[in-house]
Amino acid sequence: MPQPHRPQPRPPADAAPEPTGTEPPGTGTYTAPPTGTAPPTDAAPPGAAPARALDGILVADFSRVLAGPLAAATLADLGAEVIKVERPGTGDDTRAWGPPFVADPPSGEEPPSGEEPAPHEGGAPRRGTAAYFDAANRSKRGLALDLGNPDDAAAARELARRADVLIENFRPGSLAKYGLDHTATRAANPGLVHCTITGFGSGAGARLPGYDFVVQAVGGLMSITGEPGGTPLKAGVALVDVLTAKDATTGILAALRHRDRTGQGQLVEVNLLSSLLGSLVNQASGHLATGRDPGPMGNRHPSIAPYETLACRDGQLLAVAVGNDRQFRELARALGAPEVAEDARFARNEDRVQNRTDLIKALERRLASDTPRGWTERLTAVSVPCGPVNTVSEALELAQRLGLDPVTPVGEGRIPQVTSPLRLSGTPVAQPFAPPRLDEHGTALRTWLSGPADHPLPPHV
Numbered sequence: 001m002p003q004p005h006r007p008q009p010r011p012p013a014d015a016a017p018e019p020t021g022t023e024p025p026g027t028g029t030y031t032a033p034p035t036g037t038a039p040p041t042d043a044a045p046p047g048a049a050p051a052r053a054l055d056g057i058l059v060a061d062f063s064r065v066l067a068g069p070l071a072a073a074t075l076a077d078l079g080a081e082v083i084k085v086e087r088p089g090t091g092d093d094t095r096a097w098g099p100p101f102v103a104d105p106p107s108g109e110e111p112p113s114g115e116e117p118a119p120h121e122g123g124a125p126r127r128g129t130a131a132y133f134d135a136a137n138r139s140k141r142g143l144a145l146d147l148g149n150p151d152d153a154a155a156a157r158e159l160a161r162r163a164d165v166l167i168e169n170f171r172p173g174s175l176a177k178y179g180l181d182h183t184a185t186r187a188a189n190p191g192l193v194h195c196t197i198t199g200f201g202s203g204a205g206a207r208l209p210g211y212d213f214v215v216q217a218v219g220g221l222m223s224i225t226g227e228p229g230g231t232p233l234k235a236g237v238a239l240v241d242v243l244t245a246k247d248a249t250t251g252i253l254a255a256l257r258h259r260d261r262t263g264q265g266q267l268v269e270v271n272l273l274s275s276l277l278g279s280l281v282n283q284a285s286g287h288l289a290t291g292r293d294p295g296p297m298g299n300r301h302p303s304i305a306p307y308e309t310l311a312c313r314d315g316q317l318l319a320v321a322v323g324n325d326r327q328f329r330e331l332a333r334a335l336g337a338p339e340v341a342e343d344a345r346f347a348r349n350e351d352r353v354q355n356r357t358d359l360i361k362a363l364e365r366r367l368a369s370d371t372p373r374g375w376t377e378r379l380t381a382v383s384v385p386c387g388p389v390n391t392v393s394e395a396l397e398l399a400q401r402l403g404l405d406p407v408t409p410v411g412e413g414r415i416p417q418v419t420s421p422l423r424l425s426g427t428p429v430a431q432p433f434a435p436p437r438l439d440e441h442g443t444a445l446r447t448w449l450s451g452p453a454d455h456p457l458p459p460h461v
Contacts, residue, residue: 051079053078053424059080062166062167064093065241067169067197067248070135070136070242070245071167071197071245071252072167073136074420075249082141085156087144088146094130094133095130101129102414134434137435139432139433140436142438143445143446147180157184164256166180190264191264191265194266194267196270201269205271215240216235217232220277220284221234222234223295223296226296240272247275254268282303286302304322306328306352310363310364313368313369317389319389321386328341328346330382331379334381335366335367337366407419410434420432
């Protein structure tokens with residue numbers, strides 16, 4: 001059997017291509033590197049393109065919506081080549097999850113495969129893709145395949161045979177008829193790391209559809225979110241999907257490390273419900289310790305005080321997170337009320353939790369003299385953790401002022417991407433490129449998949 005070719009690392013636009021011959025062998029005959037290999041240096045030689053942590057790794061992203069696509073995008077940040085496989089015509093569901101929609105860049109091209117621009121509500125044509133899709137699909141190549149078509153299904157199987165990682169979130173068992181379930185992909189490619197993402201696992205919950213909002217409800221998160229006595233609330237973002245994406249990424253990286261040692265791939269299973277339960281941390285632990293269900297507390301913390309939003313001048317809110325007694329004493333002094341810290345009701349954290357109502361009244365009387373931003377300057381100067389309740393735009397502005405470069409451009413006419421939170425000194429995160437249009441790279445990729453397996457992946461244009 002010909003050996004699948006590993007994709008070349010992506011060099012910066014102004015760098016010479018990396019020399020070939022350094023990528024790992026094909027996953028079908030993967031061999032672990034020898035032990036005792038010298039560790040890499042912390043930086044690339046002068047003038048050389050920086051190495052990426054996942055250079056030479058090919059990811060076949062068959063997933064849709066958010067958890068799987070976000071995991072694949074994270075692997076792309078780390079240097080992997082990612083091919084996003086979508087259904088022809090409509091693509092990933094999130095392409096239509098708008099508004100807002102992002103107009104296609106002015107290229108003069110017709111819609112992919114001769115399609116007409118999709119209509120929006122009201123019937124007028126709409127070009128472009130929802131911003132939601134762009135949030136989780138940076139740095140990928142686009143390939144449209146109809147798995148019900150025998151030729152397309154064969155191309156999908158060939159992609160799985162050449163890949164190092166496959167990510168999918170199909171209902172358990174539904175990929176078997178296409179030869180893309182783990183049993184089939186492992187037989188064709190023993191070194192493949194096959195990651196499957198479900199809502200409720202592959203057992204009794206296998207047939208249950210899993211969407212973030214539903215899992216926030218049935219997984220207990222909504223029961224502890226909101227004001228006491230109020231309507232249970234979801235988080236303001238698809239938090240369960242994001243947490244599951246991070247769990248999937250962790251599992252994939254661990255499986256790749258195992259493959260480095262043994263040459264063998266494996267199945268990585270994550271599900272939304274388990275990722276949420278694992279993220280309830282102290283709330284779940286408290287229930288297991290006492291047998292009691294926690295309830296919603298608004299912005300308050302069940303075990304720490306003051307650890308909540310407090311009203312300042314004109315009722316504006318300041319988030320204060322006092323994590324120990326020393327910080328509370330500093331807070332009291334900064335408020336001009338050191339005696340509050342000496343009050344027996346407030347001297348220790350457990351006392352403050354028991355007397356929270358009186359504590360908040362005492363603090364808010366003093367906070368009313370200034371704005372949240374004024375108090376932020378004064379309190380951070382004495383190392384009391386606090387800050388105003390920012391909007392998203394204000395949060396991005398804060399990160400920019402702090403030198404975190406929170407936004408990265410990805411090309412003219414495309415919305416910028418939020419910068420990866422990862423900072424690696426020796427293998428820096430790759431510069432992202434714009435998410436693909438539906439089947440944007442389909443012609444070149446289909447040609448590659450129909451050719452010899454040792455031919456290189458065509459360069460990204």
